[in-house]
Amino acid sequence: MPKRADLSDTLCPVGRSAELLGDRAVLLILRELFFGRRRFELIAANTGLGPQLVSVRLKMLVAEGVAERRAYSERPVRHDYWLTDKGKALFDVLYAMRNWAERWAYAPGEAGEGPAIRYVHRTCGTDVGTATVCPGCGASLGYGDLKGEPSPALEAEQTARTA
Amino acid sequence: MPKRADLSDTLCPVGRSAELLGDRAVLLILRELFFGRRRFELIAANTGLGPQLVSVRLKMLVAEGVAERRAYSERPVRHDYWLTDKGKALFDVLYAMRNWAERWAYAPGEAGEGPAIRYVHRTCGTDVGTATVCPGCGASLGYGDLKGEPSPALEAEQTARTA
DNA sequence: TATAGTAACTATGATAATCATAGTGACAAG
DNA sequence: CTTGTCACTATGATTATCATAGTTACTATA
Numbered sequence: 410m411p412k413r414a415d416l417s418d419t420l421c422p423v424g425r426s427a428e429l430l431g432d433r434a435v436l437l438i439l440r441e442l443f444f445g446r447r448r449f450e451l452i453a454a455n456t457g458l459g460p461q462l463v464s465v466r467l468k469m470l471v472a473e474g475v476a477e478r479r480a481y482s483e484r485p486v487r488h489d490y491w492l493t494d495k496g497k498a499l500f501d502v503l504y505a506m507r508n509w510a511e512r513w514a515y516a517p518g519e520a521g522e523g524p525a526i527r528y529v530h531r532t533c534g535t536d537v538g539t540a541t542v543c544p545g546c547g548a549s550l551g552y553g554d555l556k557g558e559p560s561p562a563l564e565a566e567q568t569a570r571t572a
Numbered sequence: 573m574p575k576r577a578d579l580s581d582t583l584c585p586v587g588r589s590a591e592l593l594g595d596r597a598v599l600l601i602l603r604e605l606f607f608g609r610r611r612f613e614l615i616a617a618n619t620g621l622g623p624q625l626v627s628v629r630l631k632m633l634v635a636e637g638v639a640e641r642r643a644y645s646e647r648p649v650r651h652d653y654w655l656t657d658k659g660k661a662l663f664d665v666l667y668a669m670r671n672w673a674e675r676w677a678y679a680p681g682e683a684g685e686g687p688a689i690r691y692v693h694r695t696c697g698t699d700v701g702t703a704t705v706c707p708g709c710g711a712s713l714g715y716g717d718l719k720g721e722p723s724p725a726l727e728a729e730q731t732a733r734t735a
Numbered sequence: 736t737a738t739a740g741t742a743a744c745t746a747t748g749a750t751a752a753t754c755a756t757a758g759t760g761a762c763a764a765g
Numbered sequence: 766c767t768t769g770t771c772a773c774t775a776t777g778a779t780t781a782t783c784a785t786a787g788t789t790a791c792t793a794t795a
Contacts (some may be wrong), residue, residue: 422672431596435594440586460772464772464773506590549704549705613743622783624744626744627745
């Protein structure tokens with residue numbers, strides 16, 4: 410394909426986000442980072458993306474200030490990737506995607522009982538369902554406030570990929 | 573590229589959404605539909621996408637049940653595209669993208685004063701900022717509750733594209 | 736009647752992004 | 766001194782995307 414059109418200078422905020430997020434690989438990598446999988450190989454394994462693509466996208470995310478490369482070991486030198494504040498702020502987008510999918514993207518009963526990922530408010534323990542404000546205590550919910558618990562079926566799928 | 577990997581059968585809700593939303597063209601077309609631009613040529617002009625891509629993606633959105641093709645005129649036969657309920661539910665995702673971009677994707681002062689798009693709660697008139705719950709009346713905010721008002725600069729950019 | 740215009744597409748070819756797979760460099764462990 | 770781990774890089778086949786031109790089916794104006 411020809412060079413993809415550049416949206417980074419549009420004044421439209423959705424266009425600007427689309428420049429970053431309108432990419433399957435980026436979305437999947439962000440998912441991994443939000444789930445606490447920071448190592449290159451784990452990210453590649455869990456997303457099913459080739460190492461080339463993972464490499465290119467991680468560099469892009471670092472360049473955009475969304476992720477950060479850190480050494481977690483000298484001798485041997487090993488690096489992993491962490492979300493910056495700018496990256497953590499993307500949680501709301503992924504959470505909205507999850508909310509939409511839980512409601513619209515599964516055939517009846519396909520995900521077993523209940524949602525594929527259950528989110529619980531850390532401070533009060535309430536299952537928040539798909540809310541953006543805690544139904545228990547009324548606090549607004551962002552990254553760090555929520556604890557995601559994959560269903561047994563989803564967990565099985567994930568461990569199968571790493572094996 | 574080889575055929576892109578299929579995520580439609582993963583149990584992960586983010587993966588499922590990514591299958592649809594991890595695509596620049598889809599995101600831009602959805603933006604147009606949410607802004608009430610339903611005609612093919614308008615969508616192509618405002619997104620800057622070629623007619624081929626717009627055609628393919630609209631067919632995909634219709635096949636996914638996110639959009640619907642309607643005839644708005646017989647003689648000559650003319651069609652346009654509307655969001656279904658499943659499509660309208662994606663508002664939360666695009667709104668989260670907008671919220672993120674307003675905060676993180678502009679250089680200081682780049683968008684002029686205030687946000688690139690101002691959102692106002694229709695029923696109570698409050699400027700909601702980037703909230704998901706109305707700061708004025710406490711109602712939760714979804715598609716239909718909000719009225720988006722582009723800044724003069726953004727409006728200028730949009731009309732420039734259609735001319 | 737002829738010409739131009741509008742809207743929703745389809746067709747084509749050049750180019751670049753993606754996938755799959757194999758390979759590299761730096762080190763540790765047995 | 767061979768095997769293993771981890772974070773990548775290199776390569777070639779395949780295909781999606783862009784830009785542009787063309788098509789179909791009408792309406793409107795001259």
